[in-house]
Amino acid sequence: MPHHATAGSFLGGSDTLWFVLLTIAAVAGVAWSLSQKLSLLLAGRKDVELGRWNERLRGVLVFFLGQRRMFLEPLPGIMHALIFWGFLVFSIRSVSMVVEGLTRGWELPFLHTPVGHAYLLTKDVFAVLVLIGIAIATWRRLVTRPERLEYSADAWVILGLISALMVSDVVADGARIGGGAPGPWAWTPVSAVVGGWFAGTSVGALRTLYAAAWWVHLGALYVFANYLPYSKHFHVYTSLPNVLLRPLGEPGRLAKMDLENIEEASALGAGKVTDLTWKQLLDLYTCTECGRCTVVCPTTITKKPLIPRNLTISLRDHLNASAGEILRAPGEARGTPTRELAGDVIDPEVVWACTTCRWCEESCPLFISYVDRIVEMRRHLVLEKADFPAEAEPAFRGMEVNGNPWQLSGETRGDWAKGLGVPLASEGGDFEVLFWVGCAGSYDDAGKRTSQALVKLLQAAGVRLAMLGAEERCTGDAARRLGNEYLFQVLAAANVETLNSRGVKKIVTNCPHCFNTLAHEYPDFAGNYKVVHGTQFVAELVASGRLKLTAELRRDLTYHDPCYLGRTNREYDAPRRILEAIPGLALKEAPLSREKAMCCGAGGGRMWLEEKLGDRINQTRVRQLQESGANDVAVACPFCAVMVGNAQKELGIEGAQTVDVITLAAQALGEDSSQPTADGRRPKVDS
Ligand code: SF4
Ligand code: SF4
The missing domain is CATH 1.20.950 (Fumarate Reductase Cytochrome B subunit)
Known part of the structure; x- marks a missing residue:
């Protein structure tokens, strides 16, 4: 050897x-x-x-x-x-x-x-x-x-x-x-x-x-x-x-607060750094400060004070600086830092700026979460301090009193469907799918047109649908993301009770926010349904031949991916499949589309808050969309429709239109493919 x-x-x-x-x-x-x-x-x-x-x-x-x-x-x-x-x-x-x-x-x-x-x-x-x-x-x-x-x-x-x-x-x-x-x-x-x-x-x-x-x-x-x-x-x-130990739950699902068993000593939401979970604290120590989250954040891009990396660094430095208060001598109970997070450590403007678009989280190589941390801080401000932007108050009141943030009468919620022959679930008839209309689909003009268009499409395909009408209330998505967990839970409990009492098994909705909440958050309240977005339902009907989109629509347009349909629920293809099936329509993709699409600015309850700082997110997004070469924008979310449509007007883009994919599909529905409704009438759609 x-x-x-x-x-x-x-x-x-x-x-x-x-x-x-x-x-x-x-x-x-x-x-x-x-x-x-x-x-x-x-x-x-x-x-x-x-x-x-x-x-x-x-x-x-x-x-x-x-x-x-x-x-x-x-x-x-x-x-x-x-x-x-x-x-x-x-x-x-x-x-x-x-x-x-x-x-x-x-x-x-x-x-x-x-x-x-x-x-x-x-x-x-x-x-x-x-x-x-x-x-x-x-x-x-x-x-x-x-x-x-x-x-x-x-x-x-x-x-x-x-x-x-x-x-x-x-x-x-x-x-x-x-x-x-x-x-x-x-x-x-x-x-x-x-x-x-x-x-x-x-x-x-x-x-x-x-x-x-x-x-x-x-x-x-x-x-x-x-x-x-x-x-x-x-x-x-x-x-x-x-x-x-990264979160493996549905990305759009926020953790349910146990409001019935709140211990007296414990804070509601995250008031102090020790109110965050150990995993959220581990996130702070894991940040490499690479800035990948920051370059994609719509609030950073539009020069607002929320810069995700800096938020994490500030919290981490505060945690380290609080070690003396938290780690007492051996045998002593753990201490709590004296400084509050929102106000002492973090500018409240930072806390309220987030649109919960989650692009930061998708960009982070180490799976660092932001939305849950930010919502925890909002929960503390709302539930413990009653300290939130004044504009949120009417929206909260509207959801609480009228069941919608517009503060319009809950009794008129189903008025958009008059004459369309959509049965109410409360009438006890047999239905295949419940159309969850949502607040925007019930009260906003463009939203109502999209609701009518979906009805036209489903009826043309012979789908037996029903709706809740005045029984439906806001899902509470915006309330929850603005930190008002109490209001969200009241709305969720009421809606689940209604849905379960009506024997609902399958739901279709045009609103990605309703879609996310119904599919991923209502199971925590005993609401378990198969939930599909309107574009998914219609794309399936087109693919199976039950719907034929034969009328030519000669126009160029681009498509804006809504955060709660795309990034959060990974549905990028269904709206595109519909657009591509419409004769004459040319879909032009913007460089920042699909996974890279920026938020319109409405998510996280920001729809109901004023945008006082920096550039406007919706205008920045519309400029990005114009890089496609098309001025018209197709959307698949009623809130995106409002934000994008407003930005087109604010920027004075001549002739530019925002139109929902579902509305376009209804316009492309050839007369030959429209089946009469159960009562023999053909629905009339103002699209
Ligand atoms: S969720 Fe969106 S708005 Fe909020 S910090 Fe992340 S990238 Fe910014
Ligand atoms: S992308 Fe992740 S690791 Fe990089 S700065 Fe942001 S949070 Fe930190």
């Missing part, structure tokens, strides 16, 4: 004691820092939904190890993946160097096997790939300087330490190779090149060089490990658990 001189023998052994002491200090430092952070996390609320572990582990493979979301931007994605994967590869090498220092003469037991050879080759190649990654990072920070990056010394410290780890590794192996130490060096081509540079250097000098590189490597490792918890690179520790 050939004798291999071990790395340890090349290292020498006079300073083992110092290394042992240094290692103990480094490990103790990391353990203390992590225990402090863990104690802070555990000060958060406990109600976090877990389970579905197979799915969670798959997510770790895809999003943590596979870095999938990082590749949404190719160059930074490659840069990060090279550094990250190299880091994983080098973790084995670094640990082996630590053990080598503690037990001189030790080396990886499999080093002289094919597995070891493969590892050495991988490690050597990755030393170069990581340095390429660092070169790309340096280039971006010094030359291209993307707007979304924060330029802090922190990044340079980390890049410097990672470079030191890589360079010291190949220099150490190069010194061993140059010094004639036997080993499987055929598998370390990069180190072999470095070793060649040392030809002619004395073995003694190369032993000293090896020892120096070894100390630099482990010194950098220990500094790195201890520095991370105090830097934005804490995500090196937290990203694995954050991806593993």
Whole structure:
């Protein structure tokens, strides 16, 4: 058996004691820092939904190890993946160097096997790939300087330490190779090149060089490990658990507050940072400050004070600064910070600005949530402080008294359907699907036209439908997202009672907000229905041949994806399938469409608030849509219709129209495909 001189023998052994002491200090430092952070996390609320572990582990493979979301931007994605994967590869090498220092003469037991050879080759190649990654990072920070990056010394410290780890590794192996130490060096081509540079250097000098590189490597490792918890690179520790424990529920579903069992001492919503859940606190520690959330946020784009990354950083810094108040002496109860979140730490304008569009969350490579955190702060302001924008008050009152935020009579809710022959569910007849009209579909003029159009389409296809009429109330979507959980729960309970008493199994609705709430939030109130959006229903009818769109509509238009249909409920195709089925209609896509579509500004209850700061979101969105080359805009949400239509008028875009996809489909319905209604009449639609 050939004798291999071990790395340890090349290292020498006079300073083992110092290394042992240094290692103990480094490990103790990391353990203390992590225990402090863990104690802070555990000060958060406990109600976090877990389970579905197979799915969670798959997510770790895809999003943590596979870095999938990082590749949404190719160059930074490659840069990060090279550094990250190299880091994983080098973790084995670094640990082996630590053990080598503690037990001189030790080396990886499999080093002289094919597995070891493969590892050495991988490690050597990755030393170069990581340095390429660092070169790309340096280039971006010094030359291209993307707007979304924060330029802090922190990044340079980390890049410097990672470079030191890589360079010291190949220099150490190069010194061993140059010094004639036997080993499987055929598998370390990069180190072999470095070793060649040392030809002619004395073995003694190369032993000293090896020892120096070894100390630099482990010194950098220990500094790195201890520095991370105090830097934005804490995500090196937290990203694995954050991806593993990411929310897996429906993205549009907000957690139900247990209003019946509120303990006297506990706050409603998030008043203090410790009112957030431990997972929301873990989010704060996981943010890399990459700014991907920020460049897509409609409020940031329109120069409002809500900048998602800054919100997270402010909360994280506040959590750290509150450690003294939260973590009392051992044995004492955990404390609560004195500072309120909204007002003391976060400008309330930030809290109210969010449209809950969730683009920030979809962009974040580490699954950091925003909407739940922001709504928790709104809940505290509304339920505990009665402190909310004045414009929300009439909308709240309207929902409470009249069952709609327009404050119009609930008795007239079904008036839009007069003469259309739509039976009421309360009449007890048999129906296949309930048309949930929604407030906009009942009271807003354009919304009413869309409701009438859907009725025309469903009747033409012979679908047996019914509606609730005056029995229907607002779903409470806007109330909930504006923080008025109490009002939402009252509305939800009343609606579920009505729907269940009418034997409703399947619902179709034109409003994506109603769709989201009925499908994903009402199950928490014993309301379980199959819910489809109007565009999904109609697209199916067209695909199956039950509806024929034969009338030609000669026009160019673009389509605006509503956040609550697209990003939140991942329905991008159904409205497009309808538009593409209409003869003569040319759909022109805007660059920011589908997953990249920006909000119109109405979500999160913002429909009912004034937009006093920055540019107007709806106007910014319409300008984006105009990049398609079309001025007319098709929508699939009554609130988008209002926002986009208003912006077209405000911007003075001559002749531009906003029209719902359902209305267009009804216009394209050829007379031959229109079936008479049950009572023999053909519906008349004002579209
Ligand atoms: S949900 Fe939308 S508006 Fe709110 S912070 Fe995220 S990107 Fe901005
Ligand atoms: S929240 Fe996510 S996307 Fe935003 S800065 Fe932090 S890591 Fe980046």
